Amino acid sequence: xxxxxxxxxxxxxxxxxxxxxxxxxxxxxxxxxxxxxxxxxxxxxxxxxxxxxxxxxxxxxxxxxxxxxxxxxxxxxxxxxxxxxxxxxxxxxxxxxxxxxxxxxxxxxxxxxxxxxxxxxxxxxxxxxxxxxxxxxxxxxxxxxxxxxxxxxxxxxxxxxxxxxxxxxxxxxxxxxxxxxxxxxxxxxxxxxxxxxxxxxxxxxxxxxxxxxxxxxxxxxxxxxxxxxxxxxxxxxxxxxxxxxxxxxxxxxxxxxxxxxxxxxxxxxxxxxxxxxxxxxxxxxxxxxxxxxxxxxxxxxxxxxxxxxxxxxxxxxxxxxxxxxxxxxxxxxxxxxxxxxxxxxxxxxxxxxxxxxxxxxxxxxxxxxxxxxxxxxxxxxxxxxxxxxxxxxxxxxxxxxxxxxxxxxxxxx
Amino acid sequence: xxxxxxxxxxxxxxxxxxxxxxxxxxxxxxxxxxxxxxxxxxxxxxxxxxxxxxxxxxxxxxxxxxxxxxxxxxxxxxxxxxxxxxxxxxxxxxxxxxxxxxxxxxxxxxxxxxxxxxxxxxxxxxxxxxxxxxxxxxxxxxxxxxxxxxxxxxxxxxxxxxxxxxxxxxxxxxxxxxxxxxxxxxxxxxxxxxxxxxxxxxxxxxxxxxxxxxxxxxxxxxxxxxxxxxxxxxxxxxxxxxxxxxxxxxxxxxxxxxxxxxxxxxxxxxxxxxxxxxxxxxxxxxxxxxxxxxxxxxxxxxxxxxxxxxxxxxxxxxxxxxxxxxxxxxxxxxxxxxxxxxxxxxxxxxxxxxxxxxxxxxxxxxxxxxxxxxxxxxxxxxxxxxxxxxxxxxxxxxxxxxxxxxxxxxxxxxxxxxx
Numbered sequence: 001x002x003x004x005x006x007x008x009x010x011x012x013x014x015x016x017x018x019x020x021x022x023x024x025x026x027x028x029x030x031x032x033x034x035x036x037x038x039x040x041x042x043x044x045x046x047x048x049x050x051x052x053x054x055x056x057x058x059x060x061x062x063x064x065x066x067x068x069x070x071x072x073x074x075x076x077x078x079x080x081x082x083x084x085x086x087x088x089x090x091x092x093x094x095x096x097x098x099x100x101x102x103x104x105x106x107x108x109x110x111x112x113x114x115x116x117x118x119x120x121x122x123x124x125x126x127x128x129x130x131x132x133x134x135x136x137x138x139x140x141x142x143x144x145x146x147x148x149x150x151x152x153x154x155x156x157x158x159x160x161x162x163x164x165x166x167x168x169x170x171x172x173x174x175x176x177x178x179x180x181x182x183x184x185x186x187x188x189x190x191x192x193x194x195x196x197x198x199x200x201x202x203x204x205x206x207x208x209x210x211x212x213x214x215x216x217x218x219x220x221x222x223x224x225x226x227x228x229x230x231x232x233x234x235x236x237x238x239x240x241x242x243x244x245x246x247x248x249x250x251x252x253x254x255x256x257x258x259x260x261x262x263x264x265x266x267x268x269x270x271x272x273x274x275x276x277x278x279x280x281x282x283x284x285x286x287x288x289x290x291x292x293x294x295x296x297x298x299x300x301x302x303x304x305x306x307x308x309x310x311x312x313x314x315x316x317x318x319x320x321x322x323x324x325x326x327x328x329x330x331x332x333x334x335x336x337x338x339x340x341x342x343x344x345x346x347x348x349x350x351x352x353x354x355x356x357x358x359x360x361x362x363x364x365x366x367x368x369x370x371x372x373x374x375x376x377x378x379x380x381x382x383x384x385x386x387x388x389x390x391x392x393x394x395x396x397x398x399x400x401x402x403x404x405x406x407x408x409x410x411x412x413x
Numbered sequence: 414x415x416x417x418x419x420x421x422x423x424x425x426x427x428x429x430x431x432x433x434x435x436x437x438x439x440x441x442x443x444x445x446x447x448x449x450x451x452x453x454x455x456x457x458x459x460x461x462x463x464x465x466x467x468x469x470x471x472x473x474x475x476x477x478x479x480x481x482x483x484x485x486x487x488x489x490x491x492x493x494x495x496x497x498x499x500x501x502x503x504x505x506x507x508x509x510x511x512x513x514x515x516x517x518x519x520x521x522x523x524x525x526x527x528x529x530x531x532x533x534x535x536x537x538x539x540x541x542x543x544x545x546x547x548x549x550x551x552x553x554x555x556x557x558x559x560x561x562x563x564x565x566x567x568x569x570x571x572x573x574x575x576x577x578x579x580x581x582x583x584x585x586x587x588x589x590x591x592x593x594x595x596x597x598x599x600x601x602x603x604x605x606x607x608x609x610x611x612x613x614x615x616x617x618x619x620x621x622x623x624x625x626x627x628x629x630x631x632x633x634x635x636x637x638x639x640x641x642x643x644x645x646x647x648x649x650x651x652x653x654x655x656x657x658x659x660x661x662x663x664x665x666x667x668x669x670x671x672x673x674x675x676x677x678x679x680x681x682x683x684x685x686x687x688x689x690x691x692x693x694x695x696x697x698x699x700x701x702x703x704x705x706x707x708x709x710x711x712x713x714x715x716x717x718x719x720x721x722x723x724x725x726x727x728x729x730x731x732x733x734x735x736x737x738x739x740x741x742x743x744x745x746x747x748x749x750x751x752x753x754x755x756x757x758x759x760x761x762x763x764x765x766x767x768x769x770x771x772x773x774x775x776x777x778x779x780x781x782x783x784x785x786x787x788x789x790x791x792x793x794x795x796x797x798x799x800x801x802x803x804x805x806x807x808x809x810x811x812x813x814x815x816x817x818x819x820x821x822x823x824x825x826x827x828x829x830x831x832x
Contacts, residue, residue, distance in 0.1 A: 122564060123576050127584075134639045136550040139560070143544035147577065149561040149584060150543070152553045154532060154643045156633040159621075161604070163632055163652070166533055166596050167557060170588045174537075174559065177587020181437070184575040198566065200518050207426065210569055221573050222566030224516045224541040232564045261546050292547050307485045311521055311548055 006099040006179050007034040009089060011113045013105060014048055015041040020104055020157050020168065022049065027172040028102070033179065036098065040085055040112050042068060042077040052088060060084035078112050085112070086119045093120065100125035100175050104168070106157055107132040114142040122147055122236075125178045129171045131157045145232035149174065194218050194406070195233050195272075196246040197225040200308065201350035201389075202284035206248055208395035209402065216403060218244075225249035225285065227262040234264075237271040244279070244406050245272040246398070248389075251285035253332070254317070254325035261290045269329065273336030278405040280398065281333065281342045283349045284389055287322060287365055288314035304359045306352045314352050316359040322368040330375035339405055340380045343398050344369055347388040354388050414506075416589050417444045419499060421513040421523045424449040424464075428457025430514065430567050430578065437582035438512075443589065446507065448498065450491050450522060452478050462498060470494035484518070492522050496529035503530060503595075510589030512581065514539035514567045517548070524552040531650055532557050533596035535588035539581045541566045555643035559584070596652070603654035603826065605629045606644050606683075608636040612734075612770035613659050613695045619815035620657060627823055629655075636660035636696065638673040645675075648682040655690070655826045656683045657818060662696020664752075665737065665745040670714055672701035680749065684756030689825035691818050692753070692762045694788055695809055697745050698773040698781075699726070703733035726778040734772060736779045743791045750795025759825045762802045763818055764789055765809040774808040 008028050012021035021037060028035040039050035040057060048054055055065045061084025068077045092098045101120060103113030110130040117126045126148045132138050133152035142150055151174075153167045194213060198206035210220045221242070223233040230252050237245065252264025262285070272279045291300055293313065304316040317325070333340050346362060353359045373382055383401065387393040418438050422431040424447075435445045449460035450467055468475040471494025478487040502508040511530065513523035520540040527536040536558045543549060543562035552560060561584065563577045605624055609617030621631045632653070634644040641663050648656065663675025673696070683690045700720070705727065708715050715721060724736035753760050768774025769785060793802050807814050 122573075123580075125580055131635065131640075133560075134550050134553040134555065134643075135637060137546065139549040139553065140544050140546045143549070143560075143562045145544065145564065147562050147564045149537075149559055149580075151559045152557055154555065154557045154640075154647070156635055156640070158633055159631070161630050161632050163532070163596060163647075169591065170535055171559075173587035173591050174535075174584035175587065177441075177585070177590070178580045178583035180587070181441070181579055181583040183579045183583075184572050193571070198568075200516060203426070206568070214569065219571040220569055221571055222541075222568045223564075224566050226517065226542050226545040228544040229541050229564065229566070263546075309485050309488055309518060309521055311551060312517065 003180055004032050005034070007036060007092070007097045008100045008102055008175060009092060009098040010035055010037045011040055011085065011101065011103045011116060012037070013041045013109045013112070014039040014050055015043055016106070017104060017109060017157055019160055020164065023160055023165070024102065024104055024168055024172060027169060028175070031172065031176045033176065036092065038085060038088065040081045040109070042074060042081055054081070057081050057084040057088065060087045074108070078108065082112050082115045085116045089116055089120065100127070100179055102171070102175055103128040104157060105130055107138070110138070110142055114148065117148050118144055118146045123183070125175060127151065127171055127175050129153050129157070129167060131155070140228070145228055145235060192218050193242050194220050194244045194246060195223060195237060195242040196220050197223050197230050197233060197249045199225050199249045199285050199350070201352045202248050204351070204390040205395045205398070208392065209246060209399055212399040213402065218406060225252055225262065225264070227252050227255060227264045230264045230268060234268060234271040237275055237277070240275070242277060244277050246280045246402060248282045249284040250281060250329065251288070253329055254286060254321065255290065257325060257328060258289060258321070261292055269332040270335065273333065273338065273340070276337035278339045279336065280402050280405065281340065282389070282398065283344050283368070285314070285350055286325065287317045287349050287361070287368065288352060288359065289317055289321070290314055306357055306359050308352065314359065316361060319364055319367050322364060323371045326368045326371035327375050330372050333380060334377045341401050341405065342372065342376070342380065342382045343401060344382065344384050345389045345394045346384050346386045347391070349389050351390045354390065415442070415444045416509040417446055417502070417507045418510045418512060418585055418589055419446045419448060419502060419508050421448050421450055421495060421511065421526060423451035423453070423515065423519055424456035424458050424460055425451035425453040427515065427567070429570055430574065432458050433570055433575070434512070434514070434578050434582055437579060438586060441582070441586040443586060446502065448495060450495050452484065452487050452491060454479060464491070467491055467494035467498060470497045488518070488522055492525045495526045499526055500529055503534065508534070510535040510537070510585050512537045512539070512585045514563065514578070514581065516540070516566060517542045517545070520552055524558055527558050528554055528556050531595035532647060535559070535585060537561060537581060537585045537588070539563050539567065539577060555639055555646055595650070602628050602630045604652055605631045605655045605657055605822070606648060606653045607631050607633050607657040608641050608644065608660040609633050610636045610660050610662070610696070612699070612772050613809060614771070615810040616815050617659055619812050620659070620819050623815060623819040624657070627819070636662050636673065638663055638666065638675045641675045641679060645679060645682040648686055648688070651686065653688060654830065655688055655822055657822055658690060658692045660696045661692055661749065664748060665697050665741065666701060668745060668748065669700055669718060669741060672703065680752045681755065684753060684758065684760070687757035689758055689822060689829055690756065690760045691822045691825070692760070693809060693818070694764055694769045696770065697742055697788065698737055698769040698785065699734040699779055700737055701733070702735050703731045705730050705733050724779050724781065726772055734779065736781055737784070739784045739787045742784055742788045746788050746791035747795045750792055753800060754797045758829060760800045761821050761825070762792065762796070762800065763814070763821070764802065764804045765811070765814050766804050766806050768808040771810055774810070
């Protein structure tokens with residue numbers, strides 16, 4: 001498709017960001033693209049110079065402007081507008097009329113716009129200019145598991161000053177640049193693609209595994225097990241994108257149990273089992289917790305710890321927690337319809353708890369393994385390797401199992 | 414002259430990916446400058462700026478850095494070196510945009526380097542940890558950094574990682590193509606920086622309208638800790654002719670450890686720049702201490718300051734505001750006095766004696782005139798003689814108060830530009 005006929009959907013609440021949205025529309029038009037401006041105003045305003053007015057959006061969302069105007073529940077109002085906007089955006093996408101989505105907003109506008117973006121597929125260009133991007137907690141909510149490009153406006157989005165125009169111009173040009181280039185269709189080779197979770201404390205292992213699998217012509221797609229990356233992996237497994245999983249870092253299960261930063265949601269470690277694809281599970285980060293530093297309790301202050309860098313500190317898990325998490329992981333893996341192997345290093349589960357470091361505690365790690373062995377169904381094997389997670393020997397053992405498991409499955413298919 | 418895009422990358426492990434990105438950017442007619450910030454080993458690809466040079470500029474030695482197992486200690490050296498280098502490239506006209514990609518470690522260091530560059534220079538971080546709670550906001554800080562969530566790890570070249578890198582290359586090229594470099598004050602009307610927040614909304618709107626009528630352009634900043642620190646940095650960039658600091662709340666929040674804490678340097682850059690400043694005590698009447706669950710959890714802020722015993726305003730679970738006490742208000746008066754005394758330009762302080770915000774005016778939840786009254790005497794005692802403090806018998810959000818602020822600022826700006 002030629003650049004000129006590409007369309008960009010612009011989202012804004014025009015009761016508060018009217019001039020800014022119109023500026024974006026004219027900039028996009030000036031660049032030779034076809035803009036469609038959608039007004040998400042929640043206060044039931046009738047008149048709008050947008051291409052798709054709030055009345056149409058509300059209607060698509062199953063509400064009416066009158067209803068919105070009379071309601072003081074802003075949460076409900078924006079839900080209705082978002083659901084309408086999602087429907088319209090998907091219709092435009094099906095009709096091949098939009099090729100990118102561009103949002104501009106403060107706190108509420110960014111939340112609404114980002115929800116519409118979350119409903120669009122990976123690979124579809126998404127740019128959100130937000131004055132709330134740097135407020136703790138919010139950028140995470142805006143992005144979630146979606147491939148959004150989030151642009152911090154620094155200045156408030158109120159009034160078209162030279163500073164704000166500079167920001168909006170750069171964001172529009174980023175969209176232009178994205179739509180000009182040729183972008184690879186993001187369809188992995190489904191018959192062979194392998195999903196792999198990792199964290200920087202098991203980077204060496206991940207690198208060796210990737211190299212070996214790629215040599216045997218399995219493309220490996222990596223996910224950072226930060227709570228969101230691994231959540232995204234679960235979603236993509238459910239979409240049927242992968243033929244196998246190497247889950248080096250399933251720590252998000254315990255982090256969810258205790259509500260810490262790498263929380264990967266209640267359904268982590270379940271998608272692959274449900275899909276019946278082979279999984280190899282290891283334990284990087286599973287024996288550590290990462291509460292937010294501002295939320296440390298006195299008890300957290302007393303734990304053994306390791307600072308990875310300026311931002312990241314890992315605290316050692318207690319034996320009781322190790323046991324609880326093992327039981328939960330076993331419960332999840334027992335639901336698997338496909339083959340599962342668990343591979344556990346005996347000399348520390350990452351570079352953080354490498355021998356000599358403060359949180360190296362191999363005896364306590366065995367509590368986890370014992371509980372896992374007790375709870376897992378018989379056909380799931382546990383292999384212990386006398387090495388640290390980052391030692392070459394560990395990666396070698398894991399690679400051998402992986403190649404065997406994946407080969408067996410693809411020869412059956 | 415061709416435009417230059419700097420690529421920051423750890424070439425010991427990301428050679429193939431960096432090379433792919435480099436080719437994409439060059440195919441769009443840009444020159445690239447590849448900087449190796451790796452600490453692990455030899456690069457897989459020849460960089461334009463080697464990790465040896467980066468380490469040296471940061472005051473270190475790459476051999477020692479590679480041998481060290483303490484990444485927490487060596488990373489700051491590489492960040493320092495890379496920051497020095499990008500500033501040098503910018504000064505030479507060899508940096509029109511900067512891009513990097515990676516996971517947690519690289520995102521922390523690359524965004525630290527990007528923060529060394531001024532507002533207006535395109536900065537794109539492609540990160541698999543962009544959405545991570547607690548870090549995401551720190552990556553951006555007060556800067557105009559664009560974060561692109563890669564969802565997948567940028568390790569290995571497969572169709573998914575290629576699709577991400579291609580979009581990222583398009584993004585940075587698009588931005589850099591038209592970039593005029595750092596933003597300079599080009600506006601024909603003088604720019605005024607203004608802080609505001611919800612509880613000063615009417616005052617802010619009124620003052621903004623009045624200033625615009627007088628021919629100024631007003632750039633508002635949200636005084637929630639980040640917006641107002643960003644303002645301080647842009648003041649240092651020389652963008653503004655005056656500051657209307659309606660909400661210096663970040664100072665008391667910093668003192669007490671509240672959510673709006675704006676760092677130790679708040680209220681200082683305007684004085685250093687010598688531009689006219691007008692202040693109110695708005696925000697010194699409250700402490701942002703949400704979410705409410707902290708009260709039940711026995712959070713140290715709540716127990717140490719005994720917030721549960723105070724007047725509290727709870728509009729929703731998150732935006733909880735506790736009333737400040739007499740000794741706290743006096744302490745902030747001293748700190749403000751000390752900071753403003755260092756000013757090289759003219760300063761005025763206006764106190765609305767019938768309420769410093771919509772929360773402390775008569776009938777509002779944090780109304781406590783007895784406490785408010787303790788502030789002015791301490792402030793006057795702490796300030797230099799030539800800094801005038803005016804007490805006006807009105808509410809902050811009254812139109813007359815906004816008029817008084819604008820009249821004062823306008824005459825100060827006119828006087829100082831006539832000089």
